Amino acid sequence: MQYYLNGFRTGSPDIHPAQREHNPAELPAQVDVLIAGTGPAGAILTAQLAEFGDLHTLVIEKNEEPLLMGHADGVACRTVEMFNAFGLAHRLLREGYSVNETVFWGPDSGNRSQITRNGRVRDVAEGLSEYPHLIVNQARLQDFLFDKAAKSPSRTVPYYGVELLSVENTNEGDYPAIATVRRGGEQIQIRAKYVVGTDGARSNVRRSLGIKLDGDARNHAWGVMDILATTDFPDIRFKSAIQSADGGNILLIPREGGYMVRMYVDMGSLDPSDREARGRFTSDQLISTAQRIIHPYTLDVKEIAWWSVYEVGQRVAARFDDLAEDSALDVSPRIFIAGDACHTHSAKAGQGMNVSMQDSFNLGWKLAAVLQGRSHDSLLRTYSQERQGIAQELIDFDTRWSKTMSTAPKDPLNPEAGGLDPDQVQEQFQRGGQFTAGFGTRYTQSLLTSGGEYQHLATGFPVGERFHSSDVTRIADAQRVGLGHTAQADGRWRFYAFADRDGHGASSKFDTLLKYLASSPASPILRFTPAGADADAVFDLRAVHQGSHTDNTVDALPALLVPAKGKYGLRDYEKAFAAKLIDGGDEIYEARGIDRANGALVVVRPDQYVSMVLPLDATGELSEFFAQFMAEAPATA
Template structure:
């Protein structure tokens, strides 16, 4: 972590000095704003945390509730989301507070009566990520995003007691084309109306999204017509796997899932309740917390369940729905307009909570969108970049809805549970689906942001279009063991990672030094073309290198100047750009990720941690062309 770049900084390094000119939550509403975010759930706060770090961007978050969430709703955090949290700087805090899910057990009807454990499987496959799968109250995730916001230069906080009730887009206006109508929900100003104009609006306002309706969007899909209860509780029981994630299927009473929560005692239950009629809604049944408890006790029999305290509960109907498009531009006008209003999270896709993907995919939406908005609003990229958001994330959401549709029916099936390879069907399907539930199967199609696979063979373990799969390295300057992916912060910068051939030691005669010299000095290089005058050389494209030798075999001072750049107000040397392989056989990044040891390669990592392209070290034109399709010339 670097924080003395512009001079000595006392105190907490996570707290930035306040940038001038930014309003505070509760101040009079502005006439104009750069980005208005509707909703302070995980999608909205993930976006806000990215925008808050940029002093040039004025952001406002509006939330109808009168204060932050305290309990309930989502709790599952996939390993992919944990990797994303690392970029924001709070993954370690989440790991300390949360409940780690290492094993999942499956219970079914015994040979005579009652229940018995029929299978147990590892929850996160070995080697799939350095991060665990954890459970944590959604409200704590909100807290951590809001800490990032409060500590950022803009000191951003949500404006509670305000909701979007309408918006209008003027496609001919070049500035602040979205007129937003806000209604106050605070009892002091209940029903009062205010308006402001925004450059961009992002609807993170849930399944009943006003923003979606205002741009003519509709959720399409189906419902399973089955009620499920969810409850956070404190209880005593003789069920052996109370602190394991468990699927429990009784002989003829129903199904439930046990999800142990953080804090050592809290547990969440998902309990199958009743089938609904074709046109019946959950509310029509009038069910409550006692119905959930009674059904859970029947399913657990002969084990006992003595509920001491109900922390939160809800009853819901499974639905799988997706909207046509995640922005306001009609299909026939993509060539002449760019998005001004975008949707994220439940506003554009809904699904059951059984796969634990809702909060994770919602944050994935805005982690994809955030760097694109930053790039456009700071002048680094043309607004046409925003077209890529709907295409990339709708495809990801479509895969989720299809998976969730299938998985919900597996979990809720009443058919006899066939055993194959020693596992009942639900356990077998669970194992097969682990890469998906870990959040690691999203792969963006080739396009402006994702290259074609001609050079994929140079690094077979970094799939183009998938998230960058981190691996251990050792930092040269201070011999610190670390994960390479942990140098990717949520700061809207691209990373260009140079993996050196075996013979290269970083000296002037080697291919890494030759490429670095071109990147630093040639007017055709993307570093020169897309970095504005006065910016640090790594302000837009951060170049780093990984060598095959051990750290004691290389000379830090012999590295190319681009890998020892002078940065910040004082022109201090950045010593953290060069890494070496960990020579332990099981930790060698070149072996782990299938990197060609003879040729080496270039791996471009997008700001959202996805692999944008893989190229040979001498493919300078292709490297320049990749960035030219995304970034503006600013030299």
Template structure:
């Protein structure tokens, strides 16, 4: 973490100085706002945390609840989400309080006594095979708390306006604030005008209805009971994630944070066509009894039920993620995120995770457009990028739900669920998303120069050695969700081409950086050298890699890295990520996805790519 560059700091460095709209932020909701976020769920709170990094933009978030969420339904945190938490500055703290899924065990009928269950396999979880971040379980309410803290501690000082309910909107064709939004609160009804509105208001989204978007899909004829419980039990895997298949039904069992609490998804079977959702009224006593029947010969003595519900599996994707329905190509003014535009079962642990990535994708784009960095056409890429991801999620969840609901006689291989779980791990972990070519994702013409950084996929971090002090750090962990683009310049063998690139590229970056801003305010450029760090000196490097920033004009000592290996790591990032020894430039978007791969001599190509994504700086 870097601080003191604006002067000595003695308080918590995570609390950034207020600026812009964060200075003397009005308590009452203004009549006009740049961005109005409706709903404080995972997508909404991440979006608020991201927008807090743009204090030039007036952002407000409304929530019909009277205060913070106390009991969240979502709890699975995939590695990509933990990676995102790292960018917002709270990964280490939430890991400390969460449950880490290290293993997943599978249970099936005992051949000698099919009424009983037995463990059929013990499988290590996929997280650490894919990245450096774990697979966690933690209450959704705590995730929202951390994002709320990040939003409140950002320069814009964003906090939710609780007790305010969305009541409808109208999008006008012109005006500086073309979206007219009707709201209700304890004092009555009022109208707010906004440049942009983001519906993060759940599966029954009022924003979705207001813009005429429709959920496409249906509900399967299968019901599950879910409960968070504190129990005494003789089931030996109570503190291990389990998929349990029995003659009496199926259970997905997930230990939760704190060492005692666990969540169970209990198979309630097929639902008759004329049920009219009566299954949703199933008493908790019936759900507990069913769980005991499935777990036989083991028993659960439930001491407390923290929360429970019954749901029928649904798979729906909204027919569009913004309000541009007529194909006119106009600028979208209203966006949908999270459950407002995709719903599915809870068992794949994707709802909160995919919703947060919706917010991450949209937030920096709104900030870039509203601060004049990028053209409004950037906003059309939100729906173009996120809707295919939602459809992939629905397809995956339909397959996983079907596998989980099978009867024993339908299973030919008792290990096939474990095999599927591991074989498809990259998708649920959040790392299969790959955006296609667009104004912010370039051509793959130079992909061979950086095979380990697939274009359009999230930047996969690796260990490097910081030149200034010899410390081993993860290159990607330095990036923060501050709206800046990252540019990683991997040097050639002797560094000659890298130095030449730095001189030419600095002029390109200057075209899109305001003259009164720090030189790295838009592009955070890092150099990674092939030579050992002991052979390098920061003070001899081009100014692009040691910029002077802040009101004191202090040199930044953390832009230059060496590939390793060193005493503290055996990782050579050039080998680990299959990087050309002739050097390569990897451009990464603010949401951590690889946007462009270019040779060191391709400065003109770099300029051409940035001209498509940015406006010239004023």
């Protein structure tokens, strides 16, 4: 963690000097961004935009107080990686339950009225991430994000008890979006440059845009309950997929804290003509059904912290912004939806909260870049283009997994009845491992994602996928550091330059690249970084040298890798790394398939996804890529 750049300050470095103060008594008349809803998508967007003290972000929530008991619980590995960029991964790890293995139970072949364990797998495949799959109360996760926003330069704090009723894009003036909100019985109009609806499945923002959620209900009910119970079921602290012969199925998720567990209980099919059927279930019915499913084991429920019954369904919006399909190419969106406002699905895959947060992580840096004048507003069209396709892939996966969890096991004595063998359930779980870990996202070739022409130079950093961290040694102080962990949720692009075998000198492509970035008029760093700003204000360059940290010293590094920053011109010594690890282990070149002879330049988006892999000497392609959507920096600050 770096701080004191602009002078020594006492107290917590997590509390930044305020550039704006929150006034709880009065709603502002106009803002840069209005966020409606404080669920997971809204919380991530709030935390990200709050880091930009010059942007005025208003967050409203119709409920009178913050969420106390969350309904979502699964935190995918990818989400923990994202939280690391906010400096919050350690808080998730401290409070969360780490899911290490998943066990599978099915009917005992000798007595089908009883269940027996028939399989066990790692919950997250080896090498997929350095972080585990966690279970954390959604309310706590949101607390972490809003706490960070409250300590940010903008001091962003949600206004509770304020409901967005409608919004329209007038296409007039600097604040074209007009939102009508209600607070304490009074209706107020607020003008905004942009509005984002993270206001749930019954989104008023989506309704205002005339967008429907398309999809199907499965007419199948699942009960969910968080319970404190005594039991002799031996795997009560393992994630468990349980099939009974005729009593239904359970997905059991141990909760954080060591004692509570969540059970998703199969309550059977619903009559599609009976719209009130779901509301007639009781908590006692959930408990008795769960007790039948886990026979011969007992379950004595002492307390129910929360319970509900939901109907399985998968729905997705056709677009995630206010642009019609026939909108002119020079028109950019002003109103967006994210999270449950644009896609809903079952809870058993644990993806709703995680994908929702990835929606707004995708959108947040783009809004900041446009509002701060670093990118053309056409960049905002990529949000719906990228995330709608990802949501549809999630819906397709969730449909398959929900069907698996709702299907009865095969009966050897009645094979014509269909069903699934226990090993088929396990196979479906393992096949979906990329999705459940949060790594199902792969952006296809577009304005922000290149093709795979040079993928062979860094095979472990697939273009369009998230940048998978690997350890390196910092040259300045011999610290072992996760290279990807150096990235923050600060809206900056990342350049990871991996040196070729020639290393230094006239024949080194690596040295030539650094000289180009530092001095060429065509360099993206020089073209798009405002005059007077720190050299890494827009592009964060990190370089990895081959060999040991002892082969280099900071005084021999080019100025771009030890840039002078802040009001005192202090040197940043955390830009340059060596591949060799002082305490052993696979070097990043082997771990991520980097071509040692030729090196590589890996370009990573502010939301941690790989945009392109380039040869070190492909400077023209690098500059052309950014010229498509970034705005030339003014000549003076």
